[in-house]
Amino acid sequence: MASSAAPRVAARRRTRATKREYDDTCCEECGSGEFGSELLLCDHCDRGFHLFCLRPILPSVPVGSWFCHSCSSSSSKNINKTTIPRFPLVQTKIIDFFRIQRSSQSVCQDIHQKKRRRARSLALTSKKKRRLLPFTPSEDPARRLEQMASLATALTTTGADFSNDLTYIHGMAPKSANRPAYEKGGMQVLSKEDTEALNLCKTMMKKGECPPLMVVFDPLEGFTVEADKCIKDMTIITEYVGDVDYLKSRENDDGDSIMTLISAANASKSLVICPDKRSNIARFINGINNHTPEGRKKQNLKCVRFDVDGEARVLLVANRDISKGERLYYDYNAYENEYPTEHFV
Structure with missing residues (x-):
């Protein structure tokens, strides 16, 4: 910058x-x-x-x-809101679109049990580093279907397939290139407890228990994301996913959502995430710049890169309590442990 x-x-x-x-x-x-x-x-x-x-x-x-x-x-x-073909609110179609595991078993109880165990441990170790929290899905299954249908509408309109993981496509960067050790200055390692919280989020998504978010269309901002219930500070909102590619291959790319994955000391090893063909709800969460007081006031998420079991990953995490109906924004101009915008492409 x-x-x-x-x-x-x-x-x-x-x-x-x-x-x-x-x-x-x-x-x-x-x-x-x-x-x-x-x-x-x-x-x-x-x-x-x-x-x-x-x-x-x-x-x-x-x-x-x-x-x-x-x-x-x-x-x-x-683009007009009335011309966007809404994804049908049919359970079987939504299950197939998101490749949800057809099982009646819920992991919501596991979340509450983990929270209770974590609460007891935090009472004794309150001075330790704050831990990430898994998101809490909406209790109403019908409401979760509406949330997933809103995301399916946005993905279908933009011509993208749903994916909740980093993907490695032939002709782009291989998985072996995703080495956090390449990061200039090093990359923070996600703790065991926080990794468990992230894995729990992934498991919930596979079961159809999505984060409490609704994708809406705004005439000025395009597709954007709103909280569909109150979300606590430090909650994992989603992981930023898409196809992994070398930065050198994307320097002249016109994509508006490309995210840095690794900013390497050796520029030829720098990686980016490209969500234009495969992505999740992270693609539709808007960024803000922090050059104005209005921008700083809007920010309610932070974008953080972690070494997760030897693989670089990007997480969007709540940086304060978020009210129902509030639109989500993360900072394009963050520094230190947050997303370094001098490498944003």
Whole structure:
């Protein structure tokens, strides 16, 4: 990420714009003229927009012409909520779509038992590091079907298949390339207790007990995600999944949801997650930037990368209590142990 002291040079070179016009350009979203190297100029109206202020965020300057939302005539602009074909609320179709294990056995009781055991241990070791919590599914099976149908609608509309795991496709990065040891500066290791919580979330999903989230369509933000019940701080919301590929193969990719998996000291070993063909609900959770007080106020998730049993994984975790109906946002500009946006593509 460029610093405020860096020379302000517009990201797109325009033949009819002078250097003075570059210096006067400000972002239409945040009003700032800083981070000039990330200011993108509309090819129609000449207004400026930071790459990280756009929704969806742009990973890099697009190849060819680019038009802002007001000037764009792309098909995405013309998506209307009434034209989106809703996935049928039929249990058998939803079970097949998400490949749910056909079993009446529930793991909800296991969650409550684990929570009770954990509560007793925390009472004695309150000074220890806070642990991650598995999500608590909605109690009503019919409501869970509605939640899954909303996700199936979004995935179907965007042409993606459901996957709740990292996938390794021939011609992309092999699984052997996912080595947390490559991470520049090292990668934090997920503890045994937190790994159990993550595995419990995975098991619940396989049983059709999904996180209490609803995917909705917003005319400005597109598909976005809302909490369908109260969610406690430190709860695992979901894992960020998709096809794993080398960053060098995706540097000019136009995808708006590519996520860094490994930022290696050797750039040729850096990996990204590409959720355009296979993904879960993480793809539809919106990011915010932390350049404004409004952005910081919106953030209710953090994006953290962990070494999980020798494999790099990305988790979205609640960083405060989340109310029912609240939209989920994670920070594109986090630092330290959270997601490093200087590597976001």
